[in-house]
Amino acid sequence: MVRTFQALSIKSKVTLAFIFFILIPFSVLGLYSYNQSQRFIQAQLLANSQTTAKQIKYTIESKIDLIESVSNNITYNYRLQQFLGEPYSSDSNSLDTYFNYAAPLVNYAMLFQKINIQQISIYTNNTSIPEGFGSFYSEQKIKKETWYDTFMASEKKTLWVLNTIQADGSELFRYIQKMISIEGSYLGVTIVDVRSSDLLEPAESPNIANQPVYVLDENHKVIPQGNNDTLKALDKVSSSLFSQGYAKESGFLYVADTLKDVQHVIVMVIQLPPLLGSLQVAANLAFILTFIVLLIAFYFVLKMTLSKMKTSIKQMDLAIETGFKPIPIVRKDEFGVITEKFNILLNKITLLLSDMIKKETMHKDAQLIALQSQINPHFIYNTLDIFSAKMEIAGQYDVSDAMADFGKMMRYNMDGHAKFATLSDELRYLGQYMTLQKVKYGDSIHFRVHVPNELLTIQVLKFILQPIVENSVKHGFAKQDTLDIDIYVSQESDLSIRICVKDNGAGIGTTRLNELNEQFRTSVYLAKGDKDRESIGLGNINERLKLFYGENYPLQLNSIEGQFAETILTLPYDAKRIEENDNVYRVNY
Template sequence: MSQSKIKINRPYPMRWKLFLWIAPFFLVTIAITGGFSYYIASKLVLNNVGQAQYNLAKTSLDQFDYIAQDAIDFSNYLFLSMHTQQLLATENDPVVRKDLFSSLSTLMVTRHSMQSVILYTLDPNNHQQPFAINHAGIASAIPFERFASSSLYQQTLKADGKPVWALMRAHETVFDGDRQTKIVLSKVVKDSSTLDPKGIVLLGFNESKLREQYMKTVGKDNQIYVIDQNGLILSASNQEWQHKNATELPFIDGYEALLHNEKLTHIDNKQWIVSHSSSNLTGWHVLVVQEKQQLLTELKQIQTITILIMVACFVVSLIITWIASSLITNPLKKLLRSMRRLQNGDFSQRVDFSGQDEIGRLGEGYNNMVIRIKDLIDEVYAMQLKQRNAELKTLQAQIHPHFLYNTLDMICWTAQQRGQKDISELVYSLSNLFRLSLSEGRDFITLEEELELIRSYLYLQKQRFKDRLHFEIHVPDEALALHVPKLLLQPLIENAVIHGIEPLHEHGFIQVTIQYSAQQLSIEVMDNGVGIQQERLHQINQALRQHSNLHRDQQSSAYFALTNVKERLIIIYGSDILFHITSTEGKGTLVSMTFPISEGGIQYG
């Protein structure tokens, strides 16, 4: 069972590892190169098409501007024409109408884009019929009363002489008998002397004629849209979009921003290529649109060639990888066979690798290693003997504290048997103090064990001072399981007893207060002893702040335990600790320390 399991879980040979690492690397490299090339080619095609579309949009808009400027010039001619001024000033004068007809007929012959002209009078006392003419001759128009009820009439008056462009479909036209959709220029004609509004001229352009002109230059895959300054589609290669709002187009987001951005030449869209041009003369916008997918079909040949190159390069990389891996792994196989014989105890093994490359140096190092191993066997054997002797001495050293514990326990039991309860408790406290102080060689003990140690110590001192010593310990239950350095509190308690309570001839009191919150442990040891002189207190606190020991002379040796505790805390928890002493002569001393501690209790800085 074990042999079959070893065969199944046997790791791949080095040759296969090299093969499985290098071959995919070549494949990924080729794929990235081919993909990047395809991306650059497609980006270049899209940019060229976008630029061509923009040129188309600009050319179409230039045509519209030419027609619009010609219409504006024509309306200005009507304002300056004597026949126009006479027609608006007289009522039903056949001679004036005939003269105006003759002059306008000549002009309209040279303007193939303009189909109709209508002139309405604004004089309420002039009841003549509107003057209308088209390429075929005299035409008819709807009465002024009907025209005055249209929104175009109100827009024209509000423009006060500026041209107003509008789209009129067949069912809302002002040209009687003409059912073609027209783009209309409407403008107020003023009196040449007083500049008072005298009439309204309407110039009509067949939308179909304009569409025929720009469709000559538009490819079959392109769509073109002519949009006025209010977002109304005046003309489109797809007539279904005519007279709709541009915000309904699927390839425009935020059309309001487009209306106010004349310099925007392209609109970002993932599915469409949208080129834009706008006119300063009319405020119109021209959009030329084409689907990107139609353009990317041209790149299929590049895509196919890229895939074929990737496959060919991948096959070549497999062959090269297999040969290269063989050149590397064959010497390693030879080395592996020699190592197996070495494992069986044959220290005569050597390998002969030619060359000064890494494999040659590996063989040379292996030969030196075999020689060195043979030399080290005796040294290792000698070291093992020394180690066994050291372990024996360690076991012998452990007998002494156990012998001490057992002896003290026997004395305690004997005292209990003889009714010496006080002696029994003293011996038990002393035994417990030794046991907790040693703690089986542990550096960290629980806070509960540390408090038990100082209780034993204070009990022994209380027997010494009788009623002169009292103590209290306040600690929350959740802090008892925390691990702290061994002998953290005992030096502070001993300091308080020896240097604070012992010189005091009155009742002495020691209070230990412990708090634990936000992973910080705060400890205060307070006594009502004789206190510390202020000059000496300043020296001690300064030494604690500088993390340095006081000089261990006769005067400062009593306080050496304080800096020792502080340095132990710094080594374990880092410098992020607080340690301070407050004291008043004749009233007592307070030692407080705060340091970070994790929930488990042990946290190294």
């Protein structure tokens, strides 16, 4: 029996443990379902109570919206604002406006509304308007109110003042709204008064749940009403009532919801049904004891399984310490499979370590060769500097400058592995190249650069301009003795950068021009022989442009045979458009 159990897989062992230690015992503990049913009943009771509380809340908030709507209709009435903003004069039509429009406006608002508003008052800062009709008053009458100074100093346009005690002892809600003209002038305030009993009537009336509903002020103080025992319990309810919206205390369920703007809280109180006495307690105790016993049983099963796992881990540690030697496989369950996979992993690690050692050795050899190869360029730079200095001493300044520029060009070619350089560096490199060409052609060749200073710092691909200029020099002298090469750099309306290399050489025929442009667009190059070898350099530039900037940025040629030829490069640029100005960087050779 023991051997059969040990031969089982871990999955089978866990399944058997679940059946004997969890499934069967928990089937016996049917009384536990009673506790779950009680929770379900309480959850349903909570959901129903929250729905009823929300219905009461929405009814009261609808009244609040109506009050604010009535106030808005009066406060934002343009004709009333004109009347309050102008000096009152009995000689003008002010009296007619007062009697025929301003006063009736307030009276109609009192009559045609769905809530019992007690009074609508307008307190104006226009002292020339006489008080009257129970609606228009001077603002001086409310300046001693406790809320006045704070409200006027704030940026708020509306305010609810709560629990204003009247002469008859009743409570009053007061909605206050600043009256500001279209021009931004302060004209006074509109105040709408409504009794607390009218506004909160839905909370005090019987509800569909037939449960008592109470109202708490902004300080969470209960407004006295109803059963005194319930009120005392409500005063002691925990703060979770206001953070979670419900709380359970002393056999009561409390459901709360906050009214917007007025900051009052409506609370519904529901008495929870009593639990089943001693039987429920016995069931809970039995559940706890059974749960503890099952935990102990599971502990021993897991301990046995984990002890075998620890043994396997020790064997793995030993294999790692002894040079990745394979672990002997003595089991057929999942631990045996893990051991087999671990041996495969050890074998792969051994191979990878061997490969890493070989690659590290090759890398160090390559570093040594690279360090040795750096000696040669520095030797060349120093030798060129010696020749340049010697030529300068001999008075051959042109040759000296050409050799110095040649040394700088070599440094630019060999310095680093960056793919990009600033436009300024590329143009400087071209200038050094043209210095070498002037040694051969002298004053027969002229080179000029026109570029706004703002564009000198943009990043461009290295070595994209020199092959184009070299191509112009090579073919430009075919049928003439002098050659002018101009480079124009500008920013286009679509914020791209346009670089144009133009020469006044022999140009390109129409057929050949169309053929080259098609090759640049499709990246299909048809070499015809040595005479077309120049297209290889331009094709290389074209492919680099399309590789780094995208297929929408090919090289483009434009020419009229016998007059000029120009090569156009278009590069993307995300900066703001640079307006045309005379601040242009120019280079002349």
